[in-house]
Amino acid sequence: MKPRPRTTAQPTRRRTAAPSTRRRMTLVVAVLSLASLGLVARAFDLQVVRKEFYQNQGDARFLRELPIAVSRGTIFDRNGEPLAVSTPVVSIWANPSQVLESEDKLPALAKAIGMDEGALKQYLMQRSEREFVYLKRQMSPDAAQAVIDLAVPGVNSQREFRRFYPSGPVTAHVLGFTNIDDHGQEGLELAFDDWLAGKPGAKRVIRDRMGHVVEDVELVRAPQPGRDITLSIDRRIQFLAYNELKNTIEQSDADSGSMVIIDVRTGEVLAMANWPTYNPNALRGSNPSSRRNRAMTDVVEPGSTIKPFVLAAALSSGKYTPNGPLIDTGNGHFYYISHDIRDTHANGMLSPTGILAKSSNIGAAKVAITLDAGLMYDTYRGFGFGASTNSGFPGEAAGYLKPGKSWGMLEKAILAYGYGLNVTPLQLANGYATIADNGVMHLPTFVKGSDNEAKQIIDPKIANELVQMMVSVTQPGGTGAPYVWIANYGVAGKTGTAHKAVAGGYAKNNYSSAFAGIVPASDPRMAAVVVIDNPRKGSYYGALVSGPVFAKVMDGALRLMDVPPDNIGRWYVGGPLQGQNGLTGNKQPVVEPVDDAPVEEVTP
């Protein structure tokens, strides 16, 4: 068998037709480089051209910006006692659809947050398309930790802050309150919200699929905690004022009442108490009308408490001095332009000081008649009536005072005993504080040490004369004695009983009883106003209802403010000396109280 000759010796046709090795290599390299070029192009596209888009998409899947809660600043009283403190609480939130997936854990979860299981399920079902619902807000940290320990998927916690007011109802009106999101809603919490609130920070974190924070990446915004504030309020005096006011209002079955105490040298409000009140720690169910800071938002007709200001105008007119000329108040009736201006007693001839001591409406009216309406109006305005005190307190009322140009003859007379205008208790207290500080008015303030503008309203000499004239109110024969006596201290002040204005006139049996006073009389440090609205039980005279509140509170306030006695051993200024070093074994002297009745049937 002849072996088949190998054909390799001669190149076949196919072989000759195929490209050379070199060309083949070129082709392969070309294809490969095209492919790798494509990859590079794609990589370039991803890494450079569309990097941002993909980076963002990636980040969005695990990077989160989380707010960092900041606490609200603490509010302190003038001695550094906290009045409003923020404490941390924990709010539990959930992603409803995630929670509903793990149904077996629902009963335990419902129990932990104190909800009915069915209700919880329904609550989540209704909100299943949302990604964030609060399950329970403001739990105590311990209770919230118990919820978190259940490890229900989709349930998370968030730190928040809650406001607590240790003094509760006592300081409620001044401080106001915050809402659930820690923003001020009323009172000083609202007025100083920007200062107290602080700015929440933000941080970027990496989260896993379950929403747990795996790692903090960076700080986006540093949190700025709220700043503290120190008020001019003294918690102890505030409590005294509140307590006495409350007791008196309950005893006399009155509708409401307010007390304001001002440091006359600085205009700082030492105490401002109101009744009725509410508990700011448990707002729910409190009556909105009990939340009003009546001392600033409500107006009263000042009644006789306005008389020192008429006499301020009278003394500055130069026509009157504290002792003369005498004014004939007759038999207690003064018919002026078809109007009967009345006094409770026939007081006969009275000096300007006597008008204050006896609280004679006729006397005040007769003085006013001789005065220029412009001067009287300017004096009232100068003492701050008819204009807001600009204390910055939300909702402060401005009161009402008709412009002097439009006063009629009768109106001028009536304005002299405190009808036809209205003021807030704070304005009244501020007016008395102005007289007390040698005629210098300081803007009332709630912040300790705030440097307020001071303005000379009347001549210091006239201011001092007025204080001395008001001392006569507390001496025997004056309307204030003996209810406003403070042992060892001289008291200057003025009583006021006014019919309350109601729709269409004045209510016959509805009074507001006021006392405004200055202590100590020889070197005034504090001015205070007590207004009690509609006392039904017992007397309604300002001296009898509001006077004792004033005396009891100021007795304590003088002690707490370390004010030295100026009237040692005496019950009232010029009274008999009972002992060289204070009162010794003596009872309060008995004096005949003088009625300070309001005028009847007033036409405004």
Place this chain on the structure above:
Amino acid sequence: MKVLGGIFMLILIAAVLSTAIAVVWTRHESRVLFVELTRLQNVRDDLNIEYGKLELEQATWAEPRRVDDESRQKLGMVNPKPQDIQLVRQ
């Protein structure tokens, strides 16, 4: 010339390498420090919270109404009568 260029190149490469390592190192360092910062901030927050709680507790105990009630009822204290007060002059 060539030698100089080579040395320069080497220096550059070394610089690039060292800065690269430095970047990685500072990154790491910053993470570590941030974690530490967060931890310390948490500690500070906890201490502040504790302080706030204690402050609140103190304020609640020192509440004037409570002091008033306790001293009057439990300790039987009374306000001195005006006639019992003696003024001591220095």
